[in-house]
Amino acid sequence: MRFAYVQPFVESARKILAEAVSGRIVAGDLRLSSAAVPSRGVTAIVGVTGEGEGRVIFDMDKETALRIASAMNGEPFGELDELAKDTLSELAGMMTGNAVSVLNDGGHCLRVSPPTLFAGENVSISGRALEALVVPLDTPFGEVAVNVAIATS
Amino acid sequence: MRYGGRRPMARSLRSFRFLVVDDSEFARRNMEKMLIAIGGQAAGFASNGREAINQYRKLQPDIVLMDITMPEMEGIEAVEEILAEDELAKIVMVSSISYQDMVKRALACGAKHFLAKPVKREQVASVVDFVLGEN
16 A cells, blocks of 8 residues: 555545535544445545556445535435536546546546445445555534555555 | 538537437536536537437537446547547547646647636636637
């Protein structure tokens, strides 16, 4: 796990979430995680390939997800319908696309896949054993955890 | 088929017709709201490059806002095909992946400008004004 990869993802997520919710985003303490990721309810996963291989996960509870989707669309969502899910996928794509742009302009060579969104209780995300760094972002609508696991090829 | 020779002058920014191409419904709606707010009229929408080419032929919009990463056919390939048919097509690439090489690639294929997501209304207004104003 290279720490150099983590900061741009966290900073991009913080910046883009702040615009999306029109509010202040406070980053919590960084922690290391090597276990499967238990979903809080709504999880967006973006694959990373290139000089580093891994994934970035954005995880939040359903209420936070609905409130963020509502703010981004300017209309309330009571359920995670297709538009709400699409909005959150697009948000994940913007956060990772922005981070990869920063990294690649700094001399790295990474690509990201389109986001995949999971919604449901009792979902656990597991995969290749990767050490992940997790940063909780406190938004006005609830917490969004940014979980970055990228290993150098 | 070529559409060269059309549009001898740029339309007024107040009456431009736009085509938004993005596989995200949220992104299409968001861009539509911003373009309408600056005086545009929706000519149509497409969710991949293949649809964009068909819609362009049918609708003949004044400007196209085109995402890059899409299923079936990506934005850059669609731009090349549209420009092969209409060298006067005015296409702005819109993408969250905006590192320098990607921007260069988009402009090299003939796009007139590049907007990095998340887009802001002022940026959209400025770019649309610039692109429709150039002749």
